[in-house]
Amino acid sequence: MVVVMKLTAKPEEIAAVKQRLEEAGFQAHFIHGVKRLVIGAVGDRRVIDSLGLVALPGVEKVVPIMKPYKLVSREVKGENSLIKVKDAVFGGRELVVIAGPCAVESREQLFAAAQSVAAAGAKVLRGGAFKPRTSPYSFQGLGEKGLQLLAEAAQLTGLAVVSEVLDEPSLEMALEYVDIVQVGARNMQNFRLLQSVGRCNKPVLLKRGFSATIDEWLMAAEYILSEGNEQVILCERGIRTFETATRNTLDLSAVSLVKELSHLPVIADPSHATGNSRLVIPMSKAAVAAGADGLLVEVHPDPARALCDGPQSLSTEDFQLMMEELQGIATAMGRDL
Amino acid sequence: MVVVMKLTAKPEEIAAVKQRLEEAGFQAHFIHGVKRLVIGAVGDRRVIDSLGLVALPGVEKVVPIMKPYKLVSREVKGENSLIKVKDAVFGGRELVVIAGPCAVESREQLFAAAQSVAAAGAKVLRGGAFKPRTSPYSFQGLGEKGLQLLAEAAQLTGLAVVSEVLDEPSLEMALEYVDIVQVGARNMQNFRLLQSVGRCNKPVLLKRGFSATIDEWLMAAEYILSEGNEQVILCERGIRTFETATRNTLDLSAVSLVKELSHLPVIADPSHATGNSRLVIPMSKAAVAAGADGLLVEVHPDPARALCDGPQSLSTEDFQLMMEELQGIATAMGRDL
């Protein structure tokens, strides 16, 4: 950390900063600039926030140098984490595709989706049983009934299952039925939920909050790892920007950058990112070319009748087409699909 | 709602849209444009999302016309909602100031803060017992012990108390001790929590998510009202933008606009918005001039020793000064402080 003193800082103010740093176990190095003093402080990055340095008289600003996360970092673990779910492995050579409807609506809808995505090569079935909806008047999901249907569909097709959890009760319920628990974008900084999934022994699919920086996203993963669960799959799903032509802006640089910063697998969700089914296939290709370890795609047997997110759902035919078109890109990237 | 058909839409596609609308109880009005058909559809705004129109063949886009919220709207209730908490009333002529430390740290710290903010004219004491922190390594709050201290400080000073809740268990605990429960910015779309506070019988302070649009914020309030709790106080606390010179960008237009759109009281939190104690006083004045019904300000007896958010906390002396400087603005706005 670097502490920049004001031009007008007095000697006793400088001494107070030095003392505060040393109390906290930091070593203070004085760098006398052309006009002002800068103090380089060496110590534990994680306690900076509690030092209160910025509020001390004479301090202009504090510039953190190191990253705030540790367990998720490539500096701590150089090789890729491999996360095995049934016969799929996230983070290795394989490109894992997760597909299924936004919400579980009925046995017919789910099973039609499950069978077609399995046939087309998906390894994991997605489907929402608990739906966080902007409006209280929108369909909120089937709850446990939805989870049961997912488990049945999984048994039938051999797919693994991922579903979103919202709180402690829905997590406990989901753990009986699913292979991966999903923390949604709106809950990425629901720290209670992060701690809860950090204590369970199943893989966690952690979506990036639509306004979360990469650092905040990795810190959310750090919460989970710090509770003991190292099986975290990160999922980029678009960020909120000024652009309104797409629902969000898919940030594929984040995929490449997070692969560099962290050992965790990273997948992309072009359906939520774009909100537009016509952009799902090109953005799936782009995500794979950017280095994503997999994809999460919404597929519905009848998108125009979907109770949720129909505009962004692929039909089963389009999904089949997507898987075919991805093949060439996957090969060019040295990945198996 | 308006459904814009593609240039290339076929008669049977148009008929299918008409049928879908009519099935859902909408009346369809055809407007034949210079080149394309536009369909005006009259019916219940709240079911638009589940119609799946955008996914129908031949549809270019769907433009909603009406607001998605109802109970929170001024169209439903013209006069201001007044929310009474001890001897303060939010939404009327009075300007209600909420003040106190970011986190409850100790009896000494809290009581020093409480006594000084009460003496300076605050009506409500704030203090975090459960702290949502970006880093798992930061101070997470004293929990129930913090709530007990808040209740004691309230009794001593006559202040009302507000504190943040994170989930069902912390809500249940808080309801025994506090006068207002706060839903924080990161939980503004934690719909489970919104439903829970919607079923309690105490006022709710609902912070705007730092990336929430005004519509989403009002929809979050709609969740609470739709569960039966009409006592919602909205709090603007800055939005995330590209600007990094301040922690967030305080959106004071939102204060004025929400006062126009909704009957609920709106207050502003310049401490979290700016992250900079030097900007708290000017932004407090600006918020009052923009029409805010009150303020939420962080005050700490020793900001440089604060375990949380020291850089943005006013000292007790600065808070006293703020209250004095606000007096003239309040008078000019016809408000009592």
Added chain:
Amino acid sequence: MVVVMKLTAKPEEIAAVKQRLEEAGFQAHFIHGVKRLVIGAVGDRRVIDSLGLVALPGVEKVVPIMKPYKLVSREVKGENSLIKVKDAVFGGRELVVIAGPCAVESREQLFAAAQSVAAAGAKVLRGGAFKPRTSPYSFQGLGEKGLQLLAEAAQLTGLAVVSEVLDEPSLEMALEYVDIVQVGARNMQNFRLLQSVGRCNKPVLLKRGFSATIDEWLMAAEYILSEGNEQVILCERGIRTFETATRNTLDLSAVSLVKELSHLPVIADPSHATGNSRLVIPMSKAAVAAGADGLLVEVHPDPARALCDGPQSLSTEDFQLMMEELQGIATAMGRDL
């Protein structure tokens, strides 16, 4: 366009809106909603702004339905525009790569760059002679001397040349030396400059402003086409968002979407978008997979000695590598490289 009237609109206010619309040549269709009147208006999209409808009493809001652009639209011209520059064609099967240094610094630097990018398969040489720099104290470019060097390098290598122009004088000068004139991101809404390049008879590379919506970007192109120059190549180069880990956020959905909305060729610039040379290769691949018609990449023989944008420049070795790695993606996309 749809005009939404207020709940409280009086009959004479409604009549005034109708009259204003009809004066401007629009047909007004009344749609009586559950509670309020909505007026569908059919006419020339391009005059909406000058109708002043929103300022009329009784009007709540005006919702435009059609796109504001015309000449650039696929609805006007269905097939791709092909733009030929020397022996490269933008917008067809070929993937055209533009490469070279941020700024022309010296004959040695430019010629080294030109020869290596030509050898690796680039078709167009880029190099800045007039540099728009955030700081007045930064290197501002060599001016006409830079243009002369570019022309010499082009002659030597057979490459075409593109260089940025800032105003009328630099445009006139550049037209003598370059094959394509570039309008930079900061000038995307410099409408005088757009009009000037619209009157010249050379292709224009139009970068997206880093805060421009897709509609604004296409309107900027519309300015150029409306002056008679139809040879516009669009270039996505990242948008400004809250994320600071990359310089900008490369918006690849925009590439796919603009290909759908417009007949103009679209390329991507991963160097400026990311500001990070390590992300240039993955983002180049992703751009091609998203459907880009080409790439613009910064290459410098000695990035660490670059007078401008060194951190994002590829070395000549890295560029060679990039071209090799792109081959597989290009083939998978059915493009020639």
Added chain:
Amino acid sequence: MVVVMKLTAKPEEIAAVKQRLEEAGFQAHFIHGVKRLVIGAVGDRRVIDSLGLVALPGVEKVVPIMKPYKLVSREVKGENSLIKVKDAVFGGRELVVIAGPCAVESREQLFAAAQSVAAAGAKVLRGGAFKPRTSPYSFQGLGEKGLQLLAEAAQLTGLAVVSEVLDEPSLEMALEYVDIVQVGARNMQNFRLLQSVGRCNKPVLLKRGFSATIDEWLMAAEYILSEGNEQVILCERGIRTFETATRNTLDLSAVSLVKELSHLPVIADPSHATGNSRLVIPMSKAAVAAGADGLLVEVHPDPARALCDGPQSLSTEDFQLMMEELQGIATAMGRDL
């Protein structure tokens, strides 16, 4: 500046960084952290960008410590700059109000506006003669005729005049007629134009670009001052964010912060910021309460007939009301209106 070396940096890489720094006249201070080396470098902030350090092997990142601007900074000049225009002074105790139509449309319109704003207490008349419009099909202004009308209106009413310039020719023309030249938001980083107005001897009203950071805005002012013109009035006019309920988001924290960072006067433009005439009065009050030195407001004798920006223009009656309502806030802030 601080140079953070990678964990894996080799001794020769460290030596190369030290050498590069020393060649450029910097002193290098080594700070050995727990795991890695950090180099504090003392020297001229303005040459950092050209050092190319980030591109050197072994370097992880470079963190600038000092502000990039100098002449505009309060550290260089402690007291407020006062800018005198006719009988108004920007930057002192007086609150200067600039008002008038978006565009000069006709003698009748302009004179009606000028007389009423003068009567209500405005000191400067605004009116666009050269209009930068998003669409090539929108009204582009009357050009020199507009400037002549402005000069006549000024003579008649005693008001000073400000009008926007777009390039060298419009600047030269405007200098004959106006008292202040305006650089608009879209041209804030048109560095050629900044240099041109920096060489003229009239005050410059420099609008913040709608996506410019505070640092970039001050750097744009630095361009003007570095050419010799110290008479710069800064104008906050809203920034582009994800919120679409207002046209832009008025950033009043920026007003307070820039007053702290710079000696230049700062005014606010609530008309362009909000795009909504109903928000202009509350945001004007808020801006004054935030410490603005003045306001720029659009006023039109018949907003519903305005050729440009009618929805955000105050009527002359509303402007009169605004001036009355501002009085109390001005007094509370110790300002003369």
